[in-house]
Amino acid sequence: MENRYQFVVGFLTILNAVIIVLVAGLVRDARHDVNALREVLASKQDLVNIAAPKLTLFHEEKCTSCHTERRFTGTHDGGGQMEQVVVRMSKLADARITKKEQDKIHASLELLRCSQCHGADQLRQLAIKSPTERMQTVREMVAKPGSRLSPDEVTRVLRAYEQMIGF
Numbered sequence: 001m002e003n004r005y006q007f008v009v010g011f012l013t014i015l016n017a018v019i020i021v022l023v024a025g026l027v028r029d030a031r032h033d034v035n036a037l038r039e040v041l042a043s044k045q046d047l048v049n050i051a052a053p054k055l056t057l058f059h060e061e062k063c064t065s066c067h068t069e070r071r072f073t074g075t076h077d078g079g080g081q082m083e084q085v086v087v088r089m090s091k092l093a094d095a096r097i098t099k100k101e102q103d104k105i106h107a108s109l110e111l112l113r114c115s116q117c118h119g120a121d122q123l124r125q126l127a128i129k130s131p132t133e134r135m136q137t138v139r140e141m142v143a144k145p146g147s148r149l150s151p152d153e154v155t156r157v158l159r160a161y162e163q164m165i166g167f
Helices: 002-036 044-051 058-062 081-090 099-115 120-128 131-143 151-165
Strands: none
Touching: 044 120, 081 099, 099 120, 099 151, 120 151, 131 151
């Protein structure tokens, strides 16, 4: 009986030693991995690239084969003028503009006013902000002197932005 007891104690001691060695190895590897982490895991630009990898104004793809950029920078939207023009263009046989594309063109032309002062990278940075922060940013832009936006257009601009980014 005593041999059996000595065998069990010896076996458990060896098993315990093996487990301690394995756990020590895991702890060492984990410490190495933690020390290898960058101090900053992701920059703001990394987050922007994930949230909004690309911002292409849709009218650039669909409309610039016939119209120049200069054509788009004129004053639009006098009483829904922009929507009427896009609808009229979609009825042309060679335009090939679907209903879904009409909505994207409207959103793109809405953002075109923002892109006259802000580059695509600045517009993409709104993607990492909350809806409330986006609203505040657009309101701040509307309040600036020389802004072509009126306060009642803030929600339209945000809706257009969200459609273009894909939210």
